[in-house]
Amino acid sequence: MIISFKDADTYIGTGGKSLDNTKRTLCFLHGSGQNHLSFIQQARFFAYKGYSVIVPDMPAHGFSDGNPCKSIKENAEWINDLLVKLNLKDVVIIGHSQGCLVALELNRIFKSFLKSIIFVAGSNIIPVNQFLLDLSEENPQKASEMMVTWGHGIDGDMSINKWPGHSHYGEGNNIMCMNKPTALKYDLNSCNDYLDGINAAKKIKVPTLAVLAKNDQMTPLKSGLKFVELIKNCETHVLDCGHFLPSERPMELNSIINSFLLKLE
Amino acid sequence: MSENYKFDTLSLHAGHIPDKETGSRAVPIYQTTSYVFNSTEEAASLYNMEVGGHLYTRISNPTVAALEQRLAALEGGASALACSSGMAAMHLVVSAICSNGDHIVASSKMYGANINLLQHTMPRFGVKTDFVNPNDPDAIERAIKPNTKLVFGEVIGNPGLDIMDVPEIAKICNSKNIPLVLDATFNTPYLMQPFKHGANIIVHSLTKWLGGHGIAIGGAIVNGGNFDWGDKDKFPTISGRHFALGGISFWEEFGPSALIAKIRAEGMYNFGPSLSPTNAFHLMQGIETLPLRMKKHIENTHSILDFLVNHEMVEWVKHPDLETHPDHQVAKRILPKGSGSIVAFGIKGGREAGKAFIESVQLASHLANVGDAKTLLIHPGSTTHSHLSSEAMKEGGLTDDMIRLSVGLEDINDITKDFERGFKAVKKLNK
Known part of the structure; x- marks a missing residue:
């Protein structure tokens, strides 16, 4: 659905079902240079399980207009305002990569309605090398292609996909190309500049789940494992794939998330 | 570790890694019509297109999928779909995008069956085509009307061997927001990859050079993922609400792979031009040495x-x-x-x-x-x-x-x- 929000058309994927703010809502937050299509195999899956699902395209991403947010804090405030506008009272945040940093900050400002946080390929810190930061400004398409290649495990190289006929690289590049050209630059800089993850992680009181990837080159497993130690009682799983868990291991990820959600009820 | 493998390597490997149970180095032939569901929940999730997987070989099959993923990798596309012949591929694309009252601009110098489909068959369903010289980009531009839904041609024309100036024609199509669909059978991705020149959709007769051994008929559609289907008035079959699957909008939910999702959900489901798993295996053997x-x-x-x-x-x-x-x-x-x-x-x-x-x-x-x-x-x-x-x-x-x-x-x-x-x-x- 498209709503007018902060003077811009904003797209929110709902997994093919209508948004119902009386139900528990799963709010998926995409990563740097991504959009709602990062969660193709999660949105419909959980919407058809009976959850209310929202997958917002952040400003200047996917089908959303507006100007890109320029920091993790700004992203979190934007999401917070959106959740308030939609009058959601029982929310589980599921962040992927940059979406995990946004979830950490959101936890600080959206406490009352936040029931749980799920971190997918997350960490408290996502440093970005200067080469990629520069490239994201000079040639965002090339930067996107490099991220798609680095981000996937062997399934990307070998064009192995659980969705018959789909290519991780071809699809991934085109998903990133749907965003406004400046979106990636601000996303990567937001990640690189975010240094308060340790404090933010320690403040989490709600139940948490982390699903990390063994061959993650964007948020390395080592960093992810240090991160989860900062959070009290964070249930942790490691899958054998690259950074793009939602498309590389959709069934395994969905199954872990589903079991966790059932335990929350 | 990402390697970004090159064309020759992808020809041999893309779409398959040996499975842990058998270690089969060759792509196994899954000669089956259907697949056992682990639960009713799993069955429902496949029927609802919540997750990827196989439910019936008319729609998809693991051996055929390996071929599709190899083709997507070789062409640099977002997704691919293999079917029973090149003409089936052509019909699937046209019928997925066009409806009664729509218009196509096509090359006048093409394979006879392509011309027959557009000149004689599709008009019976209200889809008309104007044929123009493929070497004349201006003529192509002039032929485009408000109801034109695609421009179609052959990279290398059969049998006249005319060459379409793909980058020039792609620029025109792009400026008019119309997909450029190319039959790339005669060039194969080895000689030229049309997406790099701005084309949006490729159809192949796999029977020819890709298969290369004259033993199996097959076709494929490769979707570049580089076309914006978001105009609901112009492309209602892709971005509007589908008649099934809870009124899914393929564009909203599949983005770059919307066309292939649409064809799998409608074309393969309702017309049924599926490729046999054994033929998919034969065609992949050919591609290994392409x-x-x-x-x-x-x-x-x-x-x-x-x-x-x-x-x-x-x-x-x-x-x-x-x-x-x-x-x-x-x-x-x-x-x-x-x-x-x-x-x-x-x-x-x-x-x-x-x-x-x-x-x-x-x-x-x-x-x-x-x-x-x-x-x-x-x-x-x-x-x-x-x-x-x-x-x-x-x-x-x-x-x-x-x-x-x-x-x-x-x-x-x-x-x-x-x-x-x-x-x-x-x-x-x-x-």
């Missing part, structure tokens, strides 16, 4: 061109790699590795000479196919077009002395020796 074969096809084609151009019994030779071909400069630009292995030539002596030549060669096979590893020949004047007068053939861009040659991989000396046998018979006839 780079090696294409190199040799081009090498032999260039040798045979030298032979024919300098032969006293040959009236004319047509191939885009010859400077005399009207599209030679375009071919050099977009097909730098070579313009395929189809050659057309005329024999001195007209229709009877053509017939004598065909009947006298013994290594080259006289049949109606192209792209086999073996050398193939046909003389349209005495076979496919024998009912037409010389004048009528000329109107269709053919001449009655014309031989269509699909250059194979045999030793070049054996091919030329075989042709000398044919020319000798023509000489006898002319005397």
